[in-house]
Amino acid sequence: MKKKKRSISPKDVRHVAKLALLKLKEGEVKKFSKQLSDVFEYVNQIGEIRTSNVPETTQVTNSTNRFREDKIDKGHMLLQEEALKESKQTYNGYFVVKAIFGEDDAAS
Amino acid sequence: MQLHELTIRESLTLLGQKKISSVELTEALLNRIRTYDKNLHSFITIRDEEVRKEAASADNQRKKKVSKPMLGIPVALKDNFLTKGIRTTSASPVLDDYVPQYDSTYAKKLKDAGAIIIGKTNLDAWGHGSSGEHTVHGVPHNPYARGYVTGGSSSGSGAAVAARFCAVGSGSDTGGSNRQPGSYCNVVGLKPTYGRVSRYGVIAMASSTDSIAHLTRTIWDSAYVLSIVAGHDPLDATTSTQKVNSYHETLMNNYQAKIGIPKQYFEGLNQGVEKSVRKALEILEKKGHSLIEISLPNAKYAYPVYCITVSSEISSNLARYDGIRYGFDRSKFQDEARRRIMIGTHSLSTGYADKYYKQAAKARTLLIRDYQKAFMKVDLIACPVYPFPPFKHQDRDLDPLQMYLSDVLTVTANLTGNPGISVPIEFVNDLPNGLQLIAPHFEESRLFRVGFDVEEELQMYKKKPRLIA
Known part of the structure; x- marks a missing residue:
């Protein structure tokens, strides 16, 4: 039996998770693909x-x-x-943030 | 006299007559919370020593003839209301250790009015939910039916007020979150006009629909507290400068309303819910109000439009949680928040924004027009709150779409900005139920006035829950 194509594929889920800075495990990608597909198949009616x-x-x-x-x-x-x-990490009265550019980026 | 049964109105009278003290009242409520809440999970944080001091100070002020509208009255705040120096988690592990440096305007107004914050109540994390089940602090039980949901997201405030732990608990209503636990917990749940009460310091869910108010056991209490917390706030540019009424003073006014009954809101209802609501409508007719059938042609699109709009705003609002200035990083978000962030991110992403976000924004205009047309013919709209009675824990949890659809009757008022209220009516198979009233913008007085007619007739506030110690 052919599986119905989901409107939100695992690839779509990985893409939005990346945009939203969420890290998902492979099993979670599958789960969210099904759940988000259900939701979007319902909300797609706004198209009409x-x-x-x-x-x-x-x-x-x-x-x-x-x-x-x-x-x-x-x-x-x-x-x-x-x-x-409330900050977990401060330095000399500043908030500490993660490095945005690695050393390689800085060199190029 | 049982102190925990007192409403705000009764407490103020007795405090004024020096028949009770704030210390006695506060102690009685704290004892009750300590006895019963371990089986109910309505609170995340219960304050203790400081509360006694604050109550003693309130009693002192009263002796010195200080006059404040909530002097010595214990209140609970939903745990997404920032409270200076009191842990505020939004029921999410992301904010598990967060202690705010400032107060929300709602909290500050109540404190300035002399109220005593006895604790912070449970919720669906970030306000995401209509059952109370999305929390890491124990799922609240319905005080009237153990094992059943309280409604959400202001689940803890609904349960705490119903359980007689306090006479008022605050709540934020983004898609029904005050009206829904109002309905399922046999209490009055208020959603005022968008911009009537400041959102400052209430952790944002969806900035264009978040409406701030409270749950109480009586209409008078709801109206009284609104008159204290409402008003323009320079810290929230969307608050209105329109005059704040003394809403509690017009409950006895002579008023006959034309009440619109939207046929679309009565389709596919649970029969028990429909019967209970129809009976409440008969009461209104008996009290001199007239019922008029109306049509809201776009009603069936309300939930899809809401889902896109609110999820989009959620994804934007929750983008700020990076664990740098406070709280923990994004790995701590749980499934419900992650689902909503992803629905919103997808709706706003390149290639989809026109199809989803923008189309929903246009459809929102049509929903507003439906309500505007209706309010040219009628003074109020009446309908159920939920399409079905309270369900058991985990009954809907496994299927997010089924859970989301419990919001179909409440979300429109959030998209249109109209005020709404849930008023307790007859139980359905021993489970609480509510009548929803919706009014034109800034006509909260009509909600209270007509809701009062139902309350007076049914007196559902007399029905007490049976708690387990």
Whole structure:
């Protein structure tokens, strides 16, 4: 019997996981491929809605820009010590981040 | 008198008359939590010593004639509300050790009003869920039916308020998360108009639909607390500057509403749920309101539109969790968050954004138009909250799509920004059920006023759960 092709293939799952910085195990890729396919096969029905000439809605407040004076509100500032308090790794009062470029990248 | 049975309204009266103290009230609730919550899992964090001090301080202030609207009233906050110095996990291992450096506006407003935070309640991690099962802190049990779900994502607040651990628990409603546990736990679950209550410091799920409020046992309590926490907040640019009403003061006003009954919202319902809801509608008719059948032609697209829109916003909001400034890294996300991040990432990715995200944004406009047309004819919309009664733990967990479809009746109000409420009505096979009311933007008063008619007639708040020690 021929297997039904899933709308979200394992390759698609690996691709979105990479975009979203999620690491998946091979067994998880299969599981999510099935589950996400089920979801997208259901939501695909939005394709049948006639939306030509319909504007997009991305927020519902009807307000546009909200301005405030460009003044520092000291009531809403954290001291350096407080800001760093929750970090697992700090150095000389800075957050430590992972290196973005390896040495090879820097050389080339 | 059983102190744990007191509503906010009753507690304030008795505190004012010096018949009880905040210390007595707080102690009674903490004792009750300690006795019963190990079998219920409604709290993630229970505060202790500090709470006693705060209650004593509230009693002192009262003696000195200090007047604050929530002075000495114990409250619980959903664990995705940031609380300065109190661990806030969002029920996810990613934030397992996170202790916020600042308060959410909602928490700050309640603290400024004199309330005492007794603890932080369980939830579906990040707000992702409608059953309460997606948590690493023990799945909450329905206080009225052990082994059954509480509804979610404000599962712990629903269970805690129903279990008489506190009179109010906060909640965030992104697709039904306050109304759903309201319905399944026999309490009042409120979703105000988008922008009525500040989202500042509430861990973001979907920024364009997150609505902040609470669960209580009575309409009066819900209305009273809304009048305290609502309002413009410079820290949340989407909050409205519209005047905040004293919602609790208009519950007795003479009011006859035209109530719209959307035929699409009554299709495919569990029969028990339908019967219970129809009975509640008869009560409204008896009280002088009129029922008018209406049609919402795009209703069947609401869930797909919601799924795309909200998952897209989730993938964007959860992108910030990298474990650098706080919390742990992305390997700690669990399956439900990972599923939603991937659904959203796919919907926004190159080649798919037009088909999914943009198409959903356009369809959202059509859902808004459906509601606008309806509210030209009627003052309120009435319908069920869930299409079926509470289910057993793990019954739907294995099939994510089946779980997602429990949201079909609640998500539209989030996409359109309308306020909604779940009011306790007659049980279905010994399981709680709710009536959902939806109003035009900023007409929360109508929800409370008409919900009050149902509450007055059925008095479901008198039905107590049987807890196991």
